[in-house]
Amino acid sequence: MTGRNLEHLLKPASVALIGASDQPSSLGAAILRNLQDAAFAGPIMPVNPKYTEVSGLGCYANVAGLPAAPDLAVLVTPPDTVPGIIAALGERGCKAVVVISAGFAENAMGAGPALQQAMLDAARPHMLRIVGPNCLGVISPGHRLDATFAPIGAKPGTLALVSQSGAIMTGILDWASVRNIGFSHLVSVGAMADVDFGDLLDYLAQDAGTASILLYVEALTHARKFMSAARAASRHKPVIVLKAGRHPEGARAVASHTGALAGVDAVYSAAFRRAGMLRVGTLREMFDAAELLGRVAPLRGDRLAILSNGGGFGVLATDALMEEGGRLADLAPATIRALDEVLPSCWSHGNPVDILGDASGQRYGDALAALLKDPHIDAVLALHCPTALTTPIEAARSVAVTAKRSRVPLMACWVGDSPQVAEGRHHLETEGVPAYGTPGDAVTAFMHLVRYGDSRRALMETPPSVPEQVTPDRGAVRAVIDRALAEERSWLGEAEAKAVFAAYGIPVATTRIASGVDEAVAAAKEIGFPVALKIVSHDIVHKSEVGGVVLGLGDEGQVRNAAAAMLARIAGAAPDAAVENFSVQPMIRRPHSWELIVGATEDPQFGPVILFGQGGTSANVVADRALALPPLNMRLAHDLMAQTRVHRLLQGYRDCPPADLYSIAVTLIKVAQLVIDMAEIVELDINPLLVDSQGVIALDGRIRVAPTALPAERRLAIRPYPCELEEEIELADGRQLLLRPIRPEDEQALIAAFRKLSPEAVRLRFFAPVKELTHETAASFTQIDYDRQMALVLADREVAETAQIYAVGRLSADPDNIEAEFALTVRDDMTGMGLGMLLMRRLIEHARRRGIGMIVGHVLRENKAMLGICRLLGFEERPDPDDPAIRIVRLHV
Structure with missing residues (x-):
């Protein structure tokens, strides 16, 4: 419950x-x-x-x-x-x-x-x-x-x-x-x-x-x-x-x-x-x-201007802002000119804006007014330190009055514990300006605003679609996993792991398996020098830690010597490990490339978790990584990357071109889908995933599996897109459509479909005239929680930005999964084709599968078509006691 x-x-x-x-x-x-x-x-x-x-x-x-x-x-x-x-x-x-x-x-x-x-x-x-x-x-x-x-x-x-x-x-x-x-x-x-x-x-x-x-x-x-x-x-x-x-x-x-x-x-x-x-x-x-959050309007962005009568406190605030990942605003030229007119000539001429220790209340107000008009500034932090030339309350009054003339968020920091400073802080708080005692506290508060704003926008932001549609070979992956489990192995071999990645469309380096030194030499000759040689052993997970990896081998002799030396090293470092084979792959040398790690693990509370960060042999030491819960889309994948330090490098610098961030994001989505599909995968990493401006390639990887009786979907903290509900539909005129759950990427298509509705159809659906679907409304309709809601759309078969939506059936259950309310919309040009009845039947079937006890709808009395569908499907009908124009229909599922 x-x-x-x-x-x-x-x-x-x-x-x-x-x-x-x-x-x-x-x-x-x-x-x-x-x-x-x-x-x-x-x-x-x-x-x-x-x-x-x-x-x-x-x-x-x-x-x-x-x-x-x-x-x-x-x-x-x-x-x-x-x-x-x-x-x-x-x-x-x-x-x-x-x-x-x-x-x-x-x-x-x-x-x-x-x-x-x-x-x-x-x-x-x-x-x-x-x-x-x-x-x-x-x-x-x-x-x-x-x-x-x-x-x-x-x-x-x-x-x-x-x-x-x-x-x-x-x-x-x-x-x-x-x-x-x-x-x-x-x-x-x-x-x-x-x-x-x-x-x-x-x-x-x-x-x-x-x-x-x-x-x-x-x-x-x-x-x-x-x-x-x-x-x-x-x-x-x-x-x-x-x-x-x-x-x-x-x-x-x-x-x-x-x-x-x-x-x-x-x-x-x-x-x-x-x-x-x-x-x-x-x-x-x-x-x-x-x-x-209760006092300050939402931020437009994360650009902060700092106004101070003491340069040192402005520097402290800037340091705190940088340490928390914030951003100083760049002052517009018009703002600098406005400040020049009201400040002494020796003001700082930049951000932080140092208005000097003799600043009066009037100077505070004039400088703040200029900053609040700057379109490049998302919030202002006003700092005050006590001096003998002005009083804290005078400065506070001026700041509070000026702040009321603008909607730009303002925070204040009145430094000190004297009664006069406390009076200034109290006045600001009384006037609705959040006031703090130290620059660090004020900056932390600002960053709370920034992070909250980011989170709110992320909840409502329309993710871009993924143009690259990959149909994974789930059967091939299932065969690899089943074979390993039948042999009571927990770790897949390198070749098996790469086969799994390839089945999900992830580019992998060519790998040859050799059963001995001679076969390793032959494989190297066939691939072409230089090559990388690795040990293959189900008993050794981290090959490099026992000397099981040698790179850059340039000829047959080097391969032979490296293989023999490798066997000797492993015999000493891991004498109980069974060495099955060698793997040989070409040395992939890409200038201006980065080694990344993309992985997944199983958390006891939240289930599968996706990892991204800086890879290579130093991945554990560098510890530059971020986590996200699957499923992922393009926006979530880019957000995951942006949480790491290596992300800045990937955007390019000096003569180093930007990496292909799109390919990294798609790889993250594919890995997330892999662990969504395969409940037996409990640990996975691709390390290194090599990336440059041309794309990505998995050089090495590992996968750990374990038997489970739990359905793959039930392991997830967030229910993924239910692809099992997709269904091909042929209309009477021969057109082929796809009946499927709605996706977050459908926002623009849904807005376009709404524009094709007649005013009467809109009134029957929303009980009131609605001229346009706003972004917020459309996002709430498309970014649904599949564990509590379902919206089925009839749409073009292709998944693209230009795909059209022709009809929508929606079911919203209460948190207890006892009762759900339905809504139905069919485009005017698609009426009379039985689409409403089709969608209602599918919604009822879905409710039965989910164990929902009752489906309820509120239908205008004049909506004869919807009431007719409900009667045919066995809904009970009664007047709404609060509104005689509405009929309440109910179906015991």
């Missing part, structure tokens, strides 16, 4: 406290005290057979004795009592429970796991949701609910916090209280036996009282559900995440604390980036980011 019944958790009408107590130091007393102090408006029903009254409230002996079913129950009873209490609550009609008690699956050595499963089994028949166990509880200040044992309450606000740690949540409450920061909801999820981050993201994304969502994460469960929920939430509001366990030592601590394995930190970063979330490093950064 996901968001089902969470309104009973966060906005309950009544609360039962099971285990209430009048012992001052007990959990039951602390929680009851908080419930009462928060002035909860509904009934509070204590339950404990030891008492008839607790804290002035009548106390009940058991759940059966409650006068009514509580919306929310909070349990602080021993763990062995919890399953039975859950069953009793479910029978009474309770829909949400917070289990404060510990002693469940986080204690793997005892009866805890069995108790946790019994608890879940008791809740399931009643769709009763459980937060915890081993948690602090929940707080909804706007609903006057505090069902925790926290020592301090929360003020109402628009931030929502979901924390895996109760201790972190209490620390945040204390930190926020002195800063007057308010919350819509705070949830301590504890061990996440049921309700987890994905569930709460789904709920909070739709919660009108929540403007931003903050997460404290130690480890995740249900990675696919989390990614679906996070991607959906990030489209609506900022999601800011603080992930603990970034280092191996911290990850071990997380595992012992939560009973869950913490994944590799870089994989978590890749997942957060893909979901459009902003990752921060500290609690202070979390709140700074939330405040900043």
